Amino acid sequence: MQLLSAYLKHHDTDTELVELIEILMVACKEIALQLREGALAGIHGTTEDTNIQGETQKKLDVISNDILKEVLLGNRLVRGVASEEEDNPVFGDPEGRFLVTFDPLDGSSNIDINVSVGTIFSILEAPADVAENSVDLFLQPGRRQVAAGYVLYGPSAVLALTTGTGVNMFTLAHTGDFLLTRENVQIPHSTKEFAINMSNHRHWEPAMRNYVGDLLSGSEGPREKNYNMRWIASMVAEVHRVLTRGGIFTYPWDSRDPRKPGKLRLMYEGNPMSLLVEQAGGLSTTCYTDILDVDPQDIHQRVAVALGSKEEVETLMRYHQETP
Numbered sequence: 001m002q003l004l005s006a007y008l009k010h011h012d013t014d015t016e017l018v019e020l021i022e023i024l025m026v027a028c029k030e031i032a033l034q035l036r037e038g039a040l041a042g043i044h045g046t047t048e049d050t051n052i053q054g055e056t057q058k059k060l061d062v063i064s065n066d067i068l069k070e071v072l073l074g075n076r077l078v079r080g081v082a083s084e085e086e087d088n089p090v091f092g093d094p095e096g097r098f099l100v101t102f103d104p105l106d107g108s109s110n111i112d113i114n115v116s117v118g119t120i121f122s123i124l125e126a127p128a129d130v131a132e133n134s135v136d137l138f139l140q141p142g143r144r145q146v147a148a149g150y151v152l153y154g155p156s157a158v159l160a161l162t163t164g165t166g167v168n169m170f171t172l173a174h175t176g177d178f179l180l181t182r183e184n185v186q187i188p189h190s191t192k193e194f195a196i197n198m199s200n201h202r203h204w205e206p207a208m209r210n211y212v213g214d215l216l217s218g219s220e221g222p223r224e225k226n227y228n229m230r231w232i233a234s235m236v237a238e239v240h241r242v243l244t245r246g247g248i249f250t251y252p253w254d255s256r257d258p259r260k261p262g263k264l265r266l267m268y269e270g271n272p273m274s275l276l277v278e279q280a281g282g283l284s285t286t287c288y289t290d291i292l293d294v295d296p297q298d299i300h301q302r303v304a305v306a307l308g309s310k311e312e313v314e315t316l317m318r319y320h321q322e323t324p
């Protein structure tokens with residue numbers, strides 16, 4: 001089994017990018033340890049604080065965020081970081097080459113019930129010609145990511161990573177090493193499995209209600225398929241299932257807060273997951289356009305997401321093009 005750093009070096013990955021990914025994994029290993037301790041370490045439950053998303057922060061949201069900030073901002077390669085749990089970006093070495101955005105703990109509503117959660121990360125290059133630190137450094141479309149991935153803290157801890165030449169998966173061994181366990185992941189183009197939070201049905205656009213209605217009733221054309229449904233409420237676990245066996249995962253626009261195009265955040269959920277899914281032969285869209293082409297205006301901006309098996313996402317998009 002190949003070690004993460006050996007695999008990346010063998011495939012001519014930029015040496016400074018390898019170094020950055022390695023220190024990211026130092027942080028994720030520490031987060032995995034804290035999660036394993038859980039209730040024993042008294043770190044379940046919530047804090048008294050609310051983040052910029054309007055969510056009450058879980059203790060482990062804050063712990064994970066602090067671990068990632070400490071590890072990353074202590075490294076000469078990192079110009080700055082942006083996090084779901086930070087109102088504004090935090091800057092490090094002014095000579096740093098990379099910017100890192102992250103969701104330190106995705107799916108945190110699952111922590112206290114011991115269901116899989118994860119860390120999502122996205123790596124961009126800092127514009128070399130901009131000396132001034134500002135949030136604008138981060139506002140780059142998802143296609144400009146040099147790497148993206150997640151660590152899923154499930155029955156095993158698994159890193160899914162792309163540096164732009166496909167998706168590979170590495171499992172955390174008891175030795176503390178991430179070892180290659182899946183190479184060149186490919187998402188099946190068709191699927192019988194969908195993931196959506198059905199409780200929001202009454203808030204969706206008509207196109208989404210029509211798509212899901214036909215998918216359930218089998219009335220859209222010769223739909224001989226009987227679909228299966230999953231909803232884990234951890235995007236990392238949903239995307240891992242899609243990468244592993246196909247499917248469509250969607251958190252679409254809904255009318256609960258018309259100012260926000262969806263619940264998920266572009267810079268540290270939508271973009272990194274979209275790069276992984278596209279690199280694995282799937283599609284990742286706003287239901288109308290590729291997420292990776294969205295031009296960011298704000299570090300915490302929301303985005304509607306529909307990603308996964310190519311043919312199923314294309315069907316969903318067709319409903320959005322054809323429904324008045």
Ligand code: AHG
Nearest residue numbers: 103105106107108109197233234235
């Ligand atoms: P986070 O825990 O980082 O705030 O993200 C939670 C997100 C995502 O992981 C998941 O797919 C979605 O919220 C679940 O939303 P519902 O609780 O509305 O189902």
Ligand code: MN
Nearest residue numbers: 053055084108
């Ligand atoms: Mn959150």
Ligand code: MN
Nearest residue numbers: 103106107269
């Ligand atoms: Mn999240």
Ligand code: MN
Nearest residue numbers: 084103105106
């Ligand atoms: Mn989170």
